[in-house]
Amino acid sequence: MEISFASKRVCVTGAGQGIGRALVKKLLACGAQVVAISRTRSFLDSLQQECAGCPLTVISADLSDWQTAQSAACQAGDVDCLVNCAATAILNPFLDIQPEDFDRSFNANVKSIIAVSQVVVEGMLKRQTGGAIVNISSQASQAALADHTVYCGTKGAVDMVTRVMALELGPCNIRVNAVNPTVVMTAMGRIGWSDPEKAGPMLTKIPLGRFAEVEEVVNTIVFLLSDQASMINGVTLPVDGGFLAT
Numbered sequence: 001m002e003i004s005f006a007s008k009r010v011c012v013t014g015a016g017q018g019i020g021r022a023l024v025k026k027l028l029a030c031g032a033q034v035v036a037i038s039r040t041r042s043f044l045d046s047l048q049q050e051c052a053g054c055p056l057t058v059i060s061a062d063l064s065d066w067q068t069a070q071s072a073a074c075q076a077g078d079v080d081c082l083v084n085c086a087a088t089a090i091l092n093p094f095l096d097i098q099p100e101d102f103d104r105s106f107n108a109n110v111k112s113i114i115a116v117s118q119v120v121v122e123g124m125l126k127r128q129t130g131g132a133i134v135n136i137s138s139q140a141s142q143a144a145l146a147d148h149t150v151y152c153g154t155k156g157a158v159d160m161v162t163r164v165m166a167l168e169l170g171p172c173n174i175r176v177n178a179v180n181p182t183v184v185m186t187a188m189g190r191i192g193w194s195d196p197e198k199a200g201p202m203l204t205k206i207p208l209g210r211f212a213e214v215e216e217v218v219n220t221i222v223f224l225l226s227d228q229a230s231m232i233n234g235v236t237l238p239v240d241g242g243f244l245a246t
Contacts, residue, residue, distance in 0.1 A: 005032035014086030016043030018186040063112035073119035109154035130173030166234030182240035208241030
C-alpha cells in the first residue's frame with residue numbers, strides 16, 4: 001500500500017527529536033510539505049540541515065503556554081493534517097508529586113493539544129477541506145504504571161480529548177485519532193531502557209517480547225493521517241505488541 005501526501009501540508013509538534021523528528025522525515029519522503037514545531041531551536045536547526053532542499057518550515061515555540069501555542073499554530077498557516085506529538089514525562093511516586101509536576105505535565109501533554117488544534121481546526125472549517133489529526137498518547141493511558149500517576153493522568157486525558165474531538169469534528173470531515181505506543185526505542189528510549197533489570201518486567205508483559213521501534217509508531221501515524229484510513233475516527237490505537245491485551 002503506497003501512501004502519498006503530495007499537495008498536503010502537515011504540521012508536527014514535538015518535532016525536534018524522537019518520534020516527531022522521524023515522522024517529519026517520513027512525511028517529507030511521502031511528498032508532504034511539513035511544518036515542524038519544537039521548543040528547542042538547536043534540534044530544529046539540525047533537522048533543517050538533514051532535510052536541506054525539502055519543503056520544511058520550522059517554528060521554535062514552547063507549546064505548554066496557551067498563547068504561545070496558538071501563536072505558533074497561526075504561524076504554521078493552513079495545514080491539512082496535524083500531529084500533536086509534543087509531550088513531557090515527569091515521573092514521581094504518588095506521595096512525592098508536587099503541584100508544579102502536575103501543572104507542567106498537563107500544560108505540555110494536554111493543554112498544548114487543545115490550543116494548537118483549535119487554531120488548526122478553525123482553518124480547516126474556514127476552508128471546508130476536512131482534515132486529519134493524530135494525538136500521541138501512550139499505553140499509560142489505559143494501564144497503571146508505578147511512579148506514573150500524573151503521566152498516566154495526562155494520557156488518559158489525551159484519549160478522552162481525542163474522542164470528544166472526533167465526535168464534534170467528524171461531521172465536518174475532520175478525523176481525530178490517537179496512537180498509544182509502549183516503550184519506544186528512540187535514542188532516549190534506548191538509554192532509559194537498556195538496563196535488563198528495568199526492562200525485564202515490562203518486556204514480560206508484552207506478548208511480542210520487545211519494545212516498539214520508532215518506525216513502527218511513525219508508520220501507524222502516517223496511515224491514520226492518510227486517505228487509506230478515511231473511515232477511522234475516534235480510535236485510541238495501541239502500538240504495544242499486545243501489552244494492553246494481557
